[in-house]
Amino acid sequence: MSTLLAFAISVSIAVLCLGTFYRLWRLTRSPITRHIAITPTPTTRFGIFIALLIETVVFRTLWRASFWTWIFSWLFHLCLLLTILIHARFLSIPAPKISAWLMPYTTFVSWGLVIGLLGLLARRLLVDRVRFVSSPSDFLHLLLILTIAGLGMMLSASHSVNVYEMTLFVQGLFNGAWQPLASNFVLLMHVLGACVLLCLYPFSKLFHGPLMWFNPTRSRPEPPRS
Template identity: 35%
Template sequence: MAFLTNFYVFLFYFAAFVLVAGLARKIIQYARTPAPLKIPTTPAPTTGRGVVFRMMREVVLFESLFRGNKWTWIFGWMFHFGLLLVTLRHLRYFIEPVWFPIQLVQPFGIYGGIAMVVGLAGLWARRFLVDRVKYITSTSDHLILGLLVAIGCTGLLMKFVFHVDVVEIKHFFQGLYSYDIEPLPADPLLLLHLFLVAMLMIIFPYSKLLHAPGLFFSPTRNQVDNPREQRHIAPWARKLERS
């Protein structure tokens, strides 16, 4: 019991460090990458406010994906919205007292877990059934999708089939904050679920999942379409021009 608890304490401290440090490094890299050309995807907004609204539609509604492929949009939106509900539901393990909005979302988080797995199944199926998608699919794509499906399925199994002591789980994670370590329940399904989550945290900053923060730095989305009104010069080009 003590060995398992200490192992998962180390695992989650390490995973949290890799996730935060890796994301910070990539975001800084994205921010410093020059955009030498004005390349917003048309029709594009011509004002800064329009860019903000466009980014909001892209983040919340997946606007460009909706225009590109309706089936991919359906499964993609199901997965991401389900993941949001699941994440909000899981916040109860990290805060005390539990905020009222988090209490309200608890029953919806269960349906979010189901939607998450169904959406992932659809996205994974298209990588086998659609030839042009199958051609560009790599082994890492299958591994990431498999990891996400396994996380969702083990979570649903703990909810509907093999119940675990959620109070002890909450004590364990709250103890990580204060370095007051509480024993972790030695439930095999729980241990598998937590191990998979930690693996996801570790690989996140080095995988295609970086499209989440990367979207905000995409010049095709975050640029104002005003090349006639204002000349676009990258910072490094401006320095060369002055010299």
């Protein structure tokens, strides 16, 4: 199992990094033919940066557009970020400060993640406008992340993962000295699910965050007018 996991993790992180790099590189090559900013926009590049940063952190546009979508998606994204930070505990012993600080809230964060996802799923199923534009892949993205989260919560609740062993395993991935890991089916599924997600990220709609930064309607200051 450790070999399979080590292989899957290595490959998926490579796909994530190379895929993201490739997509961003292609985007910078994609020409902006006309000035199509949605006005009023900031007039300086710094202003644009701040506006996009606010958008990235608090999803201001979505707040204006649809409160329920905003609350569920913001909750989901925030908890996803916290979850990733909590997982940084497997990088070192003792755990990195940020992880150590967040670890007591793991259950809250997990439930936040799941509630966010269920809210988005419910909206996709119950609002006929959103259902009309949903493809199977839109549901599968949500179900995949839900599955990973559910398995992760099982692992966390059952304390079936030896943190010391897991940390050595993760460190081994980086040193090229792969360490063995005790057999654990739930862990296997949890990590493989996450690997699939990492591979999907650069090549699916999940890449919407970086794309926003490249959108000419948002990313270009208004031309000076004096």
